[in-house]
Structure formats: structure tokens, C-alpha cells
Amino acid sequence: TTTARRIAHEFLERHGLTTIFGNPGSNELPFLAELPAGFRYILGLHEGAVVAMADGYAQALGRPALVNLHSATGSGNALGALTNAVASRAPLVLTAGQQVRSAMGIEAVLTNVDATQLMRPLVGWSGEPSCAADVPRSLAQAVFEAQLQRRPAYLSVPYDDWSVELDANAVAVTDRSVRLGQQPSEAQLADLVAAVAAARNPALVLGGDIDAAGLFERAVALAEHLESPVWQAPSPHRLSFPNRHRLFRGVLPASIAAVERAMSGHDLVLVSGAPVFRYHQHEPGRYLPEGTRLIQVTDDAGAAARAPVGTALVADVAPVFEALLHRIPARASDNAARFLANPEPATAAEHSGLHPEQVFAALRETQPAETCYVVESTSTNAAWWRQIDLREPGSYFWPAAGGLGFGLPAAVGVALALPERPVAAVIGDGSANYGITALWTAARYRVPVTFVILRNGTYGALEWFAELLGTPDVPGTDIGGIDFTALAAGYGVPATAATDLDGLRAALRSPTDGPRLIQVDTAPTRP
Ligand SMILES: Cc1ncc(Cn2c(C)c(CCOP(=O)(O)OP(=O)(O)O)sc2=O)c(N)n1
Numbered sequence: 039t040t041t042a043r044r045i046a047h048e049f050l051e052r053h054g055l056t057t058i059f060g061n062p063g064s065n066e067l068p069f070l071a072e073l074p075a076g077f078r079y080i081l082g083l084h085e086g087a088v089v090a091m092a093d094g095y096a097q098a099l100g101r102p103a104l105v106n107l108h109s110a111t112g113s114g115n116a117l118g119a120l121t122n123a124v125a126s127r128a129p130l131v132l133t134a135g136q137q138v139r140s141a142m143g144i145e146a147v148l149t150n151v152d153a154t155q156l157m158r159p160l161v162g163w164s165g166e167p168s169c170a171a172d173v174p175r176s177l178a179q180a181v182f183e184a185q186l187q188r189r190p191a192y193l194s195v196p197y198d199d200w201s202v203e204l205d206a207n208a209v210a211v212t213d214r215s216v217r218l219g220q221q222p223s224e225a226q227l228a229d230l231v232a233a234v235a236a237a238r239n240p241a242l243v244l245g246g247d248i249d250a251a252g253l254f255e256r257a258v259a260l261a262e263h264l265e266s267p268v269w270q271a272p273s274p275h276r277l278s279f280p281n282r283h284r285l286f287r288g289v290l291p292a293s294i295a296a297v298e299r300a301m302s303g304h305d306l307v308l309v310s311g312a313p314v315f316r317y318h319q320h321e322p323g324r325y326l327p328e329g330t331r332l333i334q335v336t337d338d339a340g341a342a343a344r345a346p347v348g349t350a351l352v353a354d355v356a357p358v359f360e361a362l363l364h365r366i367p368a369r370a371s372d373n374a375a376r377f378l379a380n381p382e383p384a385t386a387a388e389h390s391g392l393h394p395e396q397v398f399a400a401l402r403e404t405q406p407a408e409t410c411y412v413v414e415s416t417s418t419n420a421a422w423w424r425q426i427d428l429r430e431p432g433s434y435f436w437p438a439a440g441g442l443g444f445g446l447p448a449a450v451g452v453a454l455a456l457p458e459r460p461v462a463a464v465i466g467d468g469s470a471n472y473g474i475t476a477l478w479t480a481a482r483y484r485v486p487v488t489f490v491i492l493r494n495g496t497y498g499a500l501e502w503f504a505e506l507l508g509t510p511d512v513p514g515t516d517i518g519g520i521d522f523t524a525l526a527a528g529y530g531v532p533a534t535a536a537t538d539l540d541g542l543r544a545a546l547r548s549p550t551d552g553p554r555l556i557q558v559d560t561a562p563t564r565p
């Protein structure tokens with residue numbers, strides 16, 4: 039016999055879940071005891087930062103990530119960050135400690151009352167084992183559910199279970215594995231190939247799942263093969279195509295009318311790896327222009343079922359791309375240069391701060407081409423896509439549900455997942471506050487992230503929305519006067535304040551082997 043804890047650790051080790059992102063309470067300590075060599079615990083000081091770090095880590099690695107939270111209070115603190123992990127389809131395995139079994143009914147302090155309901159409807163599965171003997175199997179089920187659904191799963195475990203001696207049946211689960219394959223049928227491929235081949239002027243719309251599936255380069259090959267224009271689907275949480283490529287037409291604006299306008303003239307819209315669509319600002323219109331057909335290919339059955347227009351094939355996208363590449367003759371392409379030149383950055387003449395385009399041009403000019411950017415700055419996206427020049431897979435992450443508090447911690451998670459890749463976080467001075475404690479984690483584990491804080495003193499996007507919604511005089515958008523260099527110093531991260539372009543470039547160029555924060559004053563812009 040062996041204890042539930044040793045079986046659980048063995049199962050986690052076999053499935054590569056040896057990095058634990060967590061913030062512990064007393065209920066969690068018996069699970070965290072006797073961690074085998076090879077496990078590492080990454081401590082976050084707030085559960086929102088913990089889950090955001092795990093989300094960045096899981097997305098960067100393309101594998102499940104393990105999280106350990108403190109009962110109800112800790113799990114509740116994580117709910118906001120979980121909205122992003124649901125939208126990014128991050129396979130997070132959330133575990134939380136529960137009071138001892140005999141004290142749950144009387145609701146002793148630290149009882150997670152009705153634990154399996156707490157995280158719904160955000161998690162794809164949540165459970166609490168009915169007895170200690172079922173703990174290892176329940177943990178395995180949480181891991182497999184997260185992996186199969188590509189959605190966070192939640193497991194609550196009474197802390198007196200971990201030390202219980204269990205028999206061979208409980209150990210059997212350590213040998214389990216589960217695999218998922220969604221190969222389209224020959225008939226489904228033939229239908230799709232025929233539709234695209236017959237299209238006079240097809241448009242390709244790519245979702246974040248294309249980058250998540252490692253299909254960034256195949257998407258470029260397909261677009262060049264078909265000589266088709268490419269858009270990133272609205273509200274992207276990843277980039278699935280080089281944003282300066284001659285065929286790239288930009289990020290689809292996140293409104294119904296704007297998508298209709300962008301698709302005019304195209305008789306077929308092929309949407310791959312994206313919901314149809316993640317609109318944001320409400321601008322009524324027709325979903326598609328008259329005569330335009332939409333086909334969606336995704337391995338996300340829910341996204342296919344809830345789409346308001348078009349037909350959908352639920353399958354892995356890779357075999358679909360290969361069929362289109364090999365069964366449709368290549369279309370002639372003009373010999374234009376593959377990538378477009380970058381425009382001169384706009385300036386903010388009438389404002390003391392820099393224009394965000396100047397900041398982004400400085401990043402492009404000073405950071406390595408393979409830098410991975412984690413961005414959370416909600417009024418600077420137009421400036422960002424005009425000036426940045428991303429040509430590698432996995433180069434861009436954004437809070438997938440628009441929930442702020444992802445960017446700063448997720449950059450730490452990405453850097454922990456990819457220690458060989460430069461990582462920069464580009465964070466608004468509003469967004470930075472929701473996950474600011476991750477600076478301490480970056481300092482503690484010396485995670486070499488460059489945090490760039492864009493300080494325009496406002497919730498800029500909300501000021502734009504206030505105008506759009508005809509409510510210009512709303513309160514609560516002025517956040518001026520925060521000193522992020524003092525905050526960073528307080529958490530142990532070296533910081534500088536840049537007020538002009540030379541100062542910013544010098545700071546970006548200075549050598550570093552650990553985390554650093556650069557606060558740059560910027561002028562307000564429209565999203
Ligand atoms: C957790 C959370 N709280 C509040 C908001 C609402 N919100 C807020 C508060 C925004 C302003 C963010 O300001 P920023 O300084 O990070 O960026 P900009 O100044 O460039 O808009 S944008 C937005 O949707 C949110 N999305 N998520």
C-alpha cells in the first residue's frame with residue numbers, strides 16, 4: 039500500500055505536471071508535503087496572479103498546467119483570471135484544499151462549502167472525491183478532462199485524505215493515459231476542398247487556436263498557395279500569421295458591421311481555429327455581405343454549435359490545411375516583397391508623453407526578433423499592429439476574455455515555460471494593477487521579463503467607450519499619478535522611468551539577466 043499523496047505525486051510526475059503555481063493555506067499543506075525532486079512550486083502572492091501565470095505557462099508550452107489554491111477564498115480570488123483561461127482554452131488543473139471530512143458538515147473554518155459549485159460555470163469539470171480511496175482517480179479525471187475539453191478543471195480534496203494508505207486499485211490510475219484525435223473524414227475533406235477550390239475570392243480568417251496548434255507556418259504556406267488575403271479573427275488572444283506579411287489584412291474589427299464591411303467582395307470566408315466571432319463593441323449590421331458563404335473549421339465543438347451564421351466542421355485543423363495545400367493547384371502570386379516596410383511612428387506633438395507608436399517602434403528596433411510579447415493595454419491596439427513586426431509562432435498573448443490582470447503575471451508564466459526565449463510584457467498603467475504582485479514572483483525566481491508600463495494616467499479604452507456610448511461624463515477613468523518604479527522597487531524588480539525616446543531606447547538596450555520594469559509616459563490614444 040501507499041498513501042494517496044504519493045500516488046497523486048507519481049501520477050502528476052508521469053504527466054509532466056511537476057510545476058505547481060500556487061498560493062497555499064493550511065488545507066493545502068498535506069498535498070504539498072514530500073514533493074518529489076523535480077517538482078517546483080512557483081509562489082504567487084494573489085490567486086489571480088497565480089492562475090494568470092499558469093495560463094501563460096500552459097499556452098506557451100501547449101500542455102496542461104497545475105494550480106493549487108486555498109479553498110473557497112483562494113478559489114474565489116481566481117475566478118476573474120479563470121475567465122481568460124476559459125476563453126484561451128488553457129488546460130489548467132486547479133486543485134484546492136478542503137477541510138477534513140468530519141468538519142465539513144459543521145462548516146468549520148476553511149470549509150469550502152459546496153466546493154464543486156463554486157467555480158461553475160467557468161470550469162469544464164469540477165469534483166470532490168467521495169472518499170480518500172477515490173482521490174487519485176479523481177485527480178486523474180481532472181487532468182484528463184482539462185486536456186480533452188481544453189478547459190480548466192477543478193478538484194477539491196479534504197486534507198485528511200492525502201495520508202490515507204490505499205491499495206493497488208488506487209495505484210492503477212498512474213498507468214493511465216488518454217489521447218484525443220479528431221481526424222476529418224475523406225468526404226468532409228473533399229467537400230471543403232471543393233468549396234475552397236470553387237471560390238472566386240476566398241478570405242482566410244485565423245483564430246488563436248491556429249497558433250496554439252502550431253499551425254502558424256502552415257497558415258502562411260496555405261495563404262501563399264491560395265494567394266488569399268488573411269485576417270486575424272476579432273479580439274485575438276494570440277497571433278496566427280506574420281502581421282507585416284503582404285497578404286495580412288489586419289485584425290478583424292470586433293463588431294458585426296465592421297466584419298461585414300471587411301468581408302465584402304469575398305464569396306467565401308474560411309474561418310479556422312476561431313469562434314464566429316468574438317465581437318466586442320456593438321455595431322449592428324448583417325453578419326455577412328449578401329452572397330458571401332462562411333465555413334468554420336475548429337476543434338472546439340462549442341464554438342461550432344453557437345456560431346450565428348455559416349457551416350462548421352468540428353475537426354483538427356491541420357489535416358484540413360494539408361488537404362487544401364495538396365489538392366488545390368497553387369494560384370499565381372505577384373512577386374511583391376513578402377513583408378511590408380514599417381511606417382514611420384506617429385508622434386504626440388501636443389502631449390509631453392510619447393505616442394504609443396513610438397514605444398512600439400522602439401521595442402521593434404531594440405528587442406530580439408524572436409521576442410514573445412504579452413500585451414494588455416486596451417487603447418493602443420491600433421498603434422501596436424501598425425508598428426510591431428511579429429514573424430514567429432507564439433509571439434503574442436493577450437487576455438482571451440478581455441479580463442485585465444492576465445498580462446503582467448502571464449508574462450512570468452510564459453518566461454518560465456520558455457526560458458530560452460526573450461519575453462516582454464506591454465501593460466497599461468490601469469491593467470498593471472490587477473496582477474501587480476507577480477512582480478514579486480518575477481524577482482523571487484529571477485524571471486527575466488522586461489515589463490513595459492504605458493503610463494497615460496487613464497483607463498484610456500473606457501474614455502473611448504464613453505464617447506462611443508454617448509456617456510462622456512462618466513466617473514472612474516482617471517488613474518493619474520501612480521509611480522510604478524516605486525511599486526517595482528518595493529517588490530524587488532529594478533525599474534527606470536523613461537520620459538523621452540532616447541531614455542526609452544537606452545533602457546530597452548541596457549543589458550539585463552533578470553526582471554526589469556520600464557515605465558514610459560505616453561499620450562492617450564484611441565484603440
Ligand atoms: C478585471 C477587469 N476589470 C475591469 C475591466 C474594464 N476595463 C478597464 C478598466 C480598462 C482600462 C484599462 O486601462 P489601461 O491603462 O490598462 O489601458 P489603456 O489606458 O490603454 O486603455 S479596459 C476594460 O475593459 C476589465 N476588462 N477587466
Ligand SMILES: [Ca+2]
Pocket residue numbers: 466467468492493494495496497498
Ligand atoms: Ca492607461
